[in-house]
Amino acid sequence: MKTNKLIFLCLFILTTFTLYAQKTIKLKRPVFSKHDCTGYEDVILKTDETGRICSLSYGDSFNTEAVINRESKTEYFYRNNKPYKERIFTDYELTKTDSSFTFQALKKENMSVFYVFSSGILKEYYYHNDREPDLEHYYIYKTNDNNYSVSICKHRQNIMGKMDFDDYINIIEYPVQAINQLKTADKDINTYNARILIWHSFETLIPFLILDDGIISTPKSYKATSALREKNAFYAAENLRTVSGLPWASANGYGIEDKITIELPRHCLLKLDFYNGYQSETRKDLYKANSRAKKIRIKSLESE
Numbered sequence: 286m287k288t289n290k291l292i293f294l295c296l297f298i299l300t301t302f303t304l305y306a307q308k309t310i311k312l313k314r315p316v317f318s319k320h321d322c323t324g325y326e327d328v329i330l331k332t333d334e335t336g337r338i339c340s341l342s343y344g345d346s347f348n349t350e351a352v353i354n355r356e357s358k359t360e361y362f363y364r365n366n367k368p369y370k371e372r373i374f375t376d377y378e379l380t381k382t383d384s385s386f387t388f389q390a391l392k393k394e395n396m397s398v399f400y401v402f403s404s405g406i407l408k409e410y411y412y413h414n415d416r417e418p419d420l421e422h423y424y425i426y427k428t429n430d431n432n433y434s435v436s437i438c439k440h441r442q443n444i445m446g447k448m449d450f451d452d453y454i455n456i457i458e459y460p461v462q463a464i465n466q467l468k469t470a471d472k473d474i475n476t477y478n479a480r481i482l483i484w485h486s487f488e489t490l491i492p493f494l495i496l497d498d499g500i501i502s503t504p505k506s507y508k509a510t511s512a513l514r515e516k517n518a519f520y521a522a523e524n525l526r527t528v529s530g531l532p533w534a535s536a537n538g539y540g541i542e543d544k545i546t547i548e549l550p551r552h553c554l555l556k557l558d559f560y561n562g563y564q565s566e567t568r569k570d571l572y573k574a575n576s577r578a579k580k581i582r583i584k585s586l587e588s589e
Contacts, residue, residue, distance in 0.1 A: 307331060307332060307333055307334060307339075308331070308332045308336075308466055308467075309329060309330070309331050310329070310330040310331075310332070310463050310466050310467055311327060311328070311329050311330075311463070312327075312328050312330065312459060312460075312463055312487070312490075313325045313326065313327055313328070313457065313458070313459075314326060314328050314343075314457075314485065314486050314487055315437065315457060315486060315489075316486070317486065322437055325457070326343055326344075327343065327347075328341055328342070328343045328485070328487075329341070329342040329343070329347060330467070332467070332478075335471075335474060336469035336471065336474050336478075337353075337355060337474055337477055337478060338353060338477075338478050338481045338482070339352065339353055339355075340352045340353065341481075341485055344364075348364060348365050349362070349363070349364050350362070350363045350364075351363075351485070353481060355477070357373075358373055358374045359371055359372070359373050359374070360372050360373075360374065360481075360484070374480060374481075374484070375392070379476060379479075379495070381495060381496070383496070383497070383498070383499065384403070384496060384498060384499025385401075385402055385403035385404075385496075385499070386400075386401075386402050386491075386492075386495050386496065387399060387400070387401050387402075388400045388401075388402075388479070388483070388491060388495075390483045390488065395413060395414055396411065396412060396413050396414075397411075397412045398410065398411055398412070399412065399418070400483075400488055400491060402491070402492050402496070404499075404502065404503075404505060405425065405426045405499070405500065405501055405502025405503060406423055406424065406425055406426070406502060407423065407424040407426070407488070407489060407491070407492060408422075408423045408424075409421045409422040409423065409424075409488065421439075422437060422438065422439060423438050424436065424437055424438070424488075424489050425438065425502050426492065426500050426501050426502050427501060427502060428501055429458065431460060431461050431462070432458040432459060432460055432461060433458070433459045433460075433461060433464060433493070433500075433501075434456055434457075434458050435456065435457040435458075435459070435489045436456050437456070437457065437489075457489055459489075459490065459493070464490075464493045467490075467493075467494070468493060468494055472495075475494040475495060476494070476495065478494055479491045479494045479495055482494075503526070504526075504547050504548060504549050505548040505549065506523075506546075506547075506548045507521075507522040507523050507524075507525045507526065507533075507545065507546075507547055507548075508522050508545070508546045508548075509521075509522035509533060509535070509543060509544065509545045509546075510537070510543050510544045510545075511535050511536040511537045511540075511543055512533065512534070512535070512536055513534040513535060513536045514536070518531060519531070520532060520533055520534035521533065522545055525545070525547075528560060528564050532560075532563055532564060533545070534575075539576050540576070540578065546586075559581070561577050561578055561581075562575065562576075562577040563575040
C-alpha cells in the first residue's frame with residue numbers, strides 16, 4: 286500500500302513539473318534591411334512556468350539575449366553576457382473578433398504601425414501624420430506538411446507611379462509543433478507574448494497566438510448556378526471546400542453550362558485542386574455510377 290502511494294506521489298510530482306516547466310522553442314525569423322527581407326536567422330525563445338516569453342537568444346552562436354521582466358515591462362539586452370541596452374514596453378491597442386484583429390505595434394509622434402488580419406492575410410500599415418495609410422507588406426498563410434507557411438509580399442511603386450504587389454518574395458516556415466508549444470490556453474498570456482514577439486520581427490506569429498481559427502488562407506465562397514438536393518442530402522457548391530463528405534452536384538441534369546464561382550481573398554493566390562467525379566474512400570463504385578465533366582473552362586473574372 287505504501288509503495289502504491291509512493292508511486293502515485295512520484296507520478297503527481299512528475300506531471301506537475303511537466304505542466305509548469307519552462308519551454309525552449311527554436312524558430313526562424315526574417316531579417317529586414319530597409320523594409321526588404323534579406324534572409325533569416327535562428328532565434329531561441331524561452332518561456333517561464335506560466336507560458337510567458339522570458340527571453341530570446343539570437344545572433345552569432347546566440348551571443349545576443351533579450352531578457353524580459355514582465356513586472357517592470359522592461360527588456361534587458363545582453364551581448365556576450367554583458368548588458369548593453371534596455372527598453373520599456375508599451376501596451377498598444379488590440380481589437381479582435383473570432384477570425385480577425387487589428388493590432389497597433391508602434392506609435393511615435395509622427396508615425397504608427399498597425400497590423401490588420403482577416404481572411405488568412407496579415408497586412409502591415411504605416412501611418413505618417415495625417416496621410417492615408419501605406420500598405421508596406423502583406424503576408425499569406427498556408428499549411429505545408431508539418432509546417433505553417435507564410436509568404437511575404439512587398440507593396441511597391443511601379444514606374445507609372447501606381448502601387449503594385451510583388452509576387453511572393455520570401456517564405457517563412459513555422460513548425461506546427463513549435464506553434465503548439467508557444468500557444469497557451471490563456472488568452473491574456475498569448476496577447477502578452479504577441480506584444481513581445483512583434484518587437485522582435487515575429488509579427489507573422491501574431492495570428493497563431495491571438496486567433497483560434499480562420500488563420501489559413503482559403504477561398505471566401507463557392508457558388509454555383511445550380512445544386513442538387515435529394516431528401517436529406519444537399520450537394521451545395523460549398524462542399525467543394527473539402528474532398529471528404531458530399532461533393533457538389535448539378536441540379537441541371539449533366540451540369541452542362543453550369544458555372545461555379547470561387548471568390549478568393551484579394552491579393553491572394555491559392556492552389557486549387559480539381560477532383561472530377563464523385564470521390565469516396567468507402568464507396569468507390571459511386572465514381573462510375575455518377576457523371577463526370579468532359580470539358581471544364583477556367584477563367585479569372587479579374588482579367589476580363
